[in-house]
Amino acid sequence: MSDEIVGADDGAVGRVEDRIRTLTQERKQLRAQLEEANAKLAEAAELTKQIDGYKSQLTEWETKHTTAERTWKVERELFARGITDAEGMDFVRMAYDRLPAEGRPELGAWLEQTDALPKAVRAYLPSGAPPTPASPGSSSTGPQTIAPPAANAGAKAPATGHGAPSQFSPEAISRMSPAEYRAARETIMGTLRG
Secondary structure, eight states: HHHHHHHHHHHHHHHHHHHHHHHHHHHHHHHHHHHHHHHHHHHHHHHHHHHHHHHHHHHHHHHHHHHHHHHHHHHHHHTTTOOOHHHHHHHHHHHHSOOOSTTTHHHHHHHHHHSSSOOHHHHOOOOOSSSOOOOOOOOOOOOOOOOOOOOTTTOOOOOOOSSSSSSSHHHHHHHHHHHHHOOOOOOOHHHHOO
């Protein structure tokens, strides 16, 4: 009988040891899986942190872009209206921003209503055609045309030895035939030597 009990115990002990070995192995595998999952969780947390940083950076860039786009739109509208002075642009923006937000017209529509604009804003708007310089004795304020000077207005005919102007101007010489020039050459050269 004692052999039966020992044999039965040996079989039970072997099964228990096998079970312990299996559980120990499963426990090691679970720990390895847990460490792997913790590593992935830490990596995911880092990626989430980076994503949050990118989201805040994107929001910041979108805000900057919207502000810049609004500024460029205003500047484009002001340039289109002929307001190019920096001080004038600032003043028009300030006056426009003072309008109540509700019912505020677009900048272009507001600038078209010249009679309703503040006087200071109207001062920066160009008035009709660009001004042209007036001639010194003129009292007219309209645009005037000034004829260009003649091509040789500054050229003077050479003086003769007697202080009188020569009859041989460059134009007169250019109109001479070769025979006329040969005949008058000595006289022409004499006026030049003066």
